[in-house]
Amino acid sequence: MLERNWTGTSTVPSRGLYPHQWSWDSAFIAIGLRHLSPLRAQTELETLLGAQWGDGRIPHIVFNPSVPLDAYFPSPDFWRSSTAGRAVGAPRTVQTSGIVQPPVHALAAWLVHQADPGLSRARAFLPRVYPRLAAWHRYLLHRRDLGGGGLASVVHPWEQGMDNSPCWDAPLSRVPPAPARSFRRADLDHGAPEDRPTDLDYGRYVRLATDYRDRGYEDGPDEGAARRASVEGGGGRRAGRFAVEDPAFNALLIASEHALARIARELGASGTARHARAERLTAALVDRLWDAAEGMFFCRDVGTGVSAGTGTSTGTGTGTGELIPERAVSGLIPLLLPTLPRDLVTALVRTASGPHFGVGGAARLVPSYDLTGEAFDPHRYWRGPSWFNTAWLVERGLRLHGERARADELRGQFLRTAGTSGFAEYVDPYTGEPCGAPGFGWTAALTLDLLH
Ligand code: 9WN
DSSP, X not given: OHHHHBOSSSBOSBTTTBOSEEHHHHHHHHHHHTTTOHHHHHHHHHHHHTTOOTXXXXXXXXXXXXXXXXXXXXXXXXXXXXXXXXXXXXXXXXXXXXXXXXXXXXXXXXXXXXXXXXXXXXXXXXXXXXXXXXXXXXXXXXXXXXXXSSOOEESSHHHHSOTTOGGXXXXXXXXXXXXXXXXXXXXXXXXXXXXXXXXXXXXXXXXXXXXHHHTTTOOSSOHHHHHHHHXXXXXXXXXXXXXXXXHHHHHHHHHHHHHHHHHHHHTTSOOHXXXXXXXXXXXXXXXXXXXXXXXXXXXXXXXTTOOXXXXXXXXXXXXXXXXXXXXBGGGGGGGGOTXXXXXXXXXXXXXXXXXTTOBTTTBSSOBSBOTTSTTOOSSSTTSSOEEHHXXXXXXXXXXXXXXXXXXXXXXXXXXXXXXXXXXXXXXXXXXOOEESOXXXXXXXXXXXXXXX
């Protein structure tokens, strides 16, 4: 799979449906590739980082210029990165999207280095990627703290990577959809409509991306202005209609911050300040997104018209700056964090194996959404199906916290289901039936990782 999806400088998630380079896909793919070819794994990350913007953002798609424009929507002529994003430092020579995806990259870079430290040192891999990864985290922590509580916000469902999760239903309902006739969905040339987001979802995705592009991909005032505004009591940055603090996105940022600390140490600097920042972020994550009664993390809605909440109570979720009471796999992923308080670990493990997710019981892998939830659909993308990258993250978290038997069980299920599904993009959480694209990059790569 990984040979077939390799383009010479990076790996596509799937030849048909996703013919370009995707940001978090590349990080997961590098984590698997390191066992096969550490050089290719390094190259995968270097290619992605080569498309980084001047303000530090790593774009969610790096377009392959030899792929026809109509092969994927939205294409480079929609994003217009090199012109619309000029003020915030979009690269001139490579075309990219203007939004981001979860920051798995520093974690991936550290794991790739560890697979072959000799090659890594000979190629000065870490000295070259470290400043870029540091700038990426700086962008997220400074430009994207839209809720004012220290966490990064996503400004589009595509940024969080779980595109049509029911978590987005309430905040997205504030977004008027772009007219269906204003764009053509190339995804439906490859995927079954009942496995994909709806046309109404797409209308809203297009509206949000168009508005962001038309604002020149600006995220808000500079740091000095933000500080002045907060001293004057006006809040910090400028959140748009859609702005959400997501537990998985922030947990991956924290895990990557710990990895950056290790990279700094390897390069002869001190990692202490970074570990300390990761600790502060863990505390902010717990303070802002943990729901003790539900035993899991939720998203917080901080979009326009929504004042940044400070408490942890669950509200109705729409327009109030409160938690969005939808149980999704994203809320289990902070299990990955090394310094999560023990009582939260215990509660998360209980929630994962209980009726809502059925991990190790009724479900295969980890369903993307609450099995008992009203919006649950076993085939529709991130509204129920099990995905391999999230199962890999939960497996890692279980193992880290000493839940060896549960981790072994999940690993076994992962490997069996990956094989029988033809390395599918995602599967029905009850039957394991393959859905979405076959021969999917991160499914193959993470299989390799679990085999090692
Ligand atoms: C939009 C590439 C990407 C993944 C996302 C997944 C899907 C794209 C789409 O495919 O999103 O970015 O066109 O649906 O949801 O997680 O990175 O594999």
